[in-house]
Amino acid sequence: MTIHLAEATTAVPERHSLARWNLDLQNGRSPTRYGFSIVCVAVALGVALASQYCGVHDVELPLFELAIVVITWYAGVGPSMLAVVLSAICYSYFFSEPLYSFEISNEDLPSFFLFTASAAITAWFVAVRRRIESDLRIARDHLQVEVAERERREDEIRKLNQELTKRARDLETSNNELESFAYSVSHDLRAPLRHVVGYSELLQRQASSSLDEKSRRFMQTILESSKRMGNLIDDLLAFSRIGRAETKKALVSLDQLVKEGVAETGQDTTGRDIVWKIHPLPVCYGDRSMLKLVMGNLLANAVKFTRVRAQAEIEIGCVDGEDEIEVFVRDNGAGFDMQYVDKLFGVFQRLHLPEEFEGTGIGLATVRRIIHRHGGEVRAQGGVDQGATLYFSLPKAQDAAERTANTL
Amino acid sequence: MSELARILLVEDDPRDVELSMTALREYNLANEVVVARDGEKALDYLYCRGEFSARPNDNPAVMLLDLKLPKVNGLEVLQQIRSDERLKLIPVVVLTSSHEEKDMIRSYSLGVNAYVVKPVDFHEFVNAIKELGVFWAVINEPPPGSVKKAP
Numbered sequence: 358m359t360i361h362l363a364e365a366t367t368a369v370p371e372r373h374s375l376a377r378w379n380l381d382l383q384n385g386r387s388p389t390r391y392g393f394s395i396v397c398v399a400v401a402l403g404v405a406l407a408s409q410y411c412g413v414h415d416v417e418l419p420l421f422e423l424a425i426v427v428i429t430w431y432a433g434v435g436p437s438m439l440a441v442v443l444s445a446i447c448y449s450y451f452f453s454e455p456l457y458s459f460e461i462s463n464e465d466l467p468s469f470f471l472f473t474a475s476a477a478i479t480a481w482f483v484a485v486r487r488r489i490e491s492d493l494r495i496a497r498d499h500l501q502v503e504v505a506e507r508e509r510r511e512d513e514i515r516k517l518n519q520e521l522t523k524r525a526r527d528l529e530t531s532n533n534e535l536e537s538f539a540y541s542v543s544h545d546l547r548a549p550l551r552h553v554v555g556y557s558e559l560l561q562r563q564a565s566s567s568l569d570e571k572s573r574r575f576m577q578t579i580l581e582s583s584k585r586m587g588n589l590i591d592d593l594l595a596f597s598r599i600g601r602a603e604t605k606k607a608l609v610s611l612d613q614l615v616k617e618g619v620a621e622t623g624q625d626t627t628g629r630d631i632v633w634k635i636h637p638l639p640v641c642y643g644d645r646s647m648l649k650l651v652m653g654n655l656l657a658n659a660v661k662f663t664r665v666r667a668q669a670e671i672e673i674g675c676v677d678g679e680d681e682i683e684v685f686v687r688d689n690g691a692g693f694d695m696q697y698v699d700k701l702f703g704v705f706q707r708l709h710l711p712e713e714f715e716g717t718g719i720g721l722a723t724v725r726r727i728i729h730r731h732g733g734e735v736r737a738q739g740g741v742d743q744g745a746t747l748y749f750s751l752p753k754a755q756d757a758a759e760r761t762a763n764t765l
Numbered sequence: 766m767s768e769l770a771r772i773l774l775v776e777d778d779p780r781d782v783e784l785s786m787t788a789l790r791e792y793n794l795a796n797e798v799v800v801a802r803d804g805e806k807a808l809d810y811l812y813c814r815g816e817f818s819a820r821p822n823d824n825p826a827v828m829l830l831d832l833k834l835p836k837v838n839g840l841e842v843l844q845q846i847r848s849d850e851r852l853k854l855i856p857v858v859v860l861t862s863s864h865e866e867k868d869m870i871r872s873y874s875l876g877v878n879a880y881v882v883k884p885v886d887f888h889e890f891v892n893a894i895k896e897l898g899v900f901w902a903v904i905n906e907p908p909p910g911s912v913k914k915a916p
Contacts, residue, residue: 540865544833547862551885552780558887559787587885594864602866 387435394436397424398443406451417452418472425476429483437480445473539597543590550590554583585717589705592719596704599726604644611638611684614649615673618656625660629669636674639682641751647727654720655686655747661714662690662745681733681750689744693737701737724749771797771902771912773825775807775842776860777834781883785829788894797902799825804837808845811852823912824855827901830877832861832868840868843875854908858897 401424405417421444429437450457453465461469557579565573615635641648656671663669672687693701693708700706702725707718725735728749739745772794776782782800789795801807807830809815813822828846832839839859846852858879859872872880881897884890901907 544862547883547885548778548781551862551883551887551890552778552784554885555780555784555887555890559784584886590885591864598864598866 390432390436391439393432394428394440395443397428398440398447400424401444402447402451409452417448421448421472422476422479425480426483429480430487433487434480434484437484438477441473441476441480444476445469448472536597536601539593543594543597546590547587550583550586554580554587557583589717592717596719596723596726599647599650599723599730602647604647604730606642606644608640609643609645609648610640611648611652611675614645614652615656617649618652621653622656622660625657629664630667631660631663631669631671634670634672634674636672638673638675638684639677641682641753643731643751644727647730651724651727651749654724655749658720658747659686659688659690659745661716662692662709663688664714665691678750681752683748683750685746685748687744687746692739692741692743692745694741695739698737698739702735721747771826771907772799772898773801773807773810773828774798775801775804775828775830775834775839777802777831781831784887784890785894788891789898791891792895792899794895794898794902797898803835804839804842807842808837811846811855824852824908824910826905826907826911827856827858827897829858829860829897832859832863832872840871840875843872843877847876851910854910856901856905856907858901860897 398421401417401420405420408414408416421440425437425440425444428440446459449459449461449469453469454462557576561568561573561576561580568576615638619633619635656673659671660669663671666689670689672685674685674687676683676685691709691714697708701708702721703718704722705718706722707716721735724747728735728751732752733750735747735749737745737747772789774782774785776785782802786795786798786800789798799810801810806815807828810817810820811824813820830839830842834842837845839861843857843859846855846857853876856878857876858881859877860881860883861868862883863869864882869880879897881893884893
């Protein structure tokens with residue numbers, strides 16, 4: 358900043374060399390300035406005496422006035438006052454009756470005072486003008502510096518904007534590439550997988566009587582692994598689809614979503630003792646099918662991880678914030694170690710062994726992706742064997758439209 | 766292979782063909798199938814040209830169509846037959862790996878009769894193929910001009 362200022366100051370062109378010179382003189386040492394004053398008055402006196410000698414009379418006063426103006430202009434107020442005094446003395450000595458004495462006759466007294474007063478006023482006016490002018494010059498320099506600075510900043514903003522546009526374009530391209538990559542990988546992976554499963558089944562059918570126990574177990578493992586891979590591919594596809602899908606936003610009743618979500622867990626809850634505590638939930642603004650997926654995932658998780666309890670307790674409620682609502686799903690299930698809470702929402706991240714709890718580890722990643730697309734946040738709290746609480750926040754319905762407009 | 770088939774299976778992958786045929790064989794439908802390994806062959810069969818120029822000019826009762834095919838892809842085949850006066854009534858079932866919404870929308874807007882995603886699980890796959898074969902080749906009454914059910 359300071360560097361730019363200095364540059365800008367030196368960049369101001371020196372247009373008026375005469376004005377520059379008088380500035381130099383005014384800023385010069387006092388002897389030079391007062392000496393200049395004396396020289397000017399002496400020159401004016403010389404010219405006046407010479408004119409008088411040649412027979413031209415009454416030019417002394419204008420000449421002295423001129424000298425005073427020049428002195429004020431170039432040397433400042435102090436020297437000009439000196440010049441006024443000197444001119445008055447010279448006038449009284451050389452030009453007013455009686456000549457060659459410092460006495461002033463009564464007749465000349467008014468014109469002498471008139472001269473002194475007018476000289477003083479002239480000096481004062483010129484000094485004021487000088488000051489205004491120099492203020493103006495400083496203001497102009499300042500403005501020039503500011504304009505230069507502004508231009509520089511505008512340039513910078515323009516450059517940053519261009520960079521941003523380019524980045525956005527790059528990001529879009531790589532995003533599209535990534536999406537089409539995920540799409541084709543998932544599809545092309547599925548065909549060979551289907552063949553592995555199909556031919557293993559055929560082989561099992563064909564040779565199951567001649568296979569021993571161990572070989573049968575190998576076959577079974579091949580089939581199970583293939584099935585698991587199939588699930589992974591399906592989940593990955595669904596996950597990438599969420600990133601691409603357009604959100605269709607409307608008012609969504611969270612109460613209704615919870616009701617549907619609970620109904621859909623029916624298959625996994627048969628024969629189990631589950632206490633549902635469902636608090637009233639507000640209406641929010643979002644994509645219904647996506648939010649349903651969020652609710653479904655969280656409820657299914659709660660049901661799954663409370664399997665180890667004789668009586669499962671699942672509580673769903675919400676905390677009303679200032680400009681957002683935070684919904685939570687709390688369970689008394691297996692919980693997790695808070696040390697690994699960062700991994701909880703990662704793609705294919707699992708905090709339990711597959712023998713304990715099934716799943717691919719995509720559910721909470723999906724939840725996070727959807728909530729982020731709605732302009733909200735997710736977090737989790739829990740402890741090993743102490744249950745888990747999963748929170749997600751959503752912008753409130755009334756200001757959601759403008760808040761999410763930027764994130765979609 | 767019979768030149769007079771009720772099912773036209775358009776599938777490029779020989780393993781998928783074998784698995785599908787295995788499924789159809791269980792319902793004795795294998796003899797009713799003609800396999801075309803790419804979109805061009807499928808159109809050759811439907812237009813009775815090339816290696817199929819000698820076959821009787823009847824339409825199959827159903828066409829099982831994969832989308833990802835060499836040369837002419839499934840959607841192009843579909844577009845072609847739907848714009849042809851003689852072929853446009855053939856029931857077409859898309860049989861694909863693609864879950865993608867855009868593929869479904871494209872297929873349905875081109876007038877497909879059913880869209881089936883090939884299940885990874887073998888039993889489900891076999892079941893799907895069997896049910897498709899039985900429904901379209903046996904239960905469903907095909908449009909006039911198709912190969913009739915064998916007496």
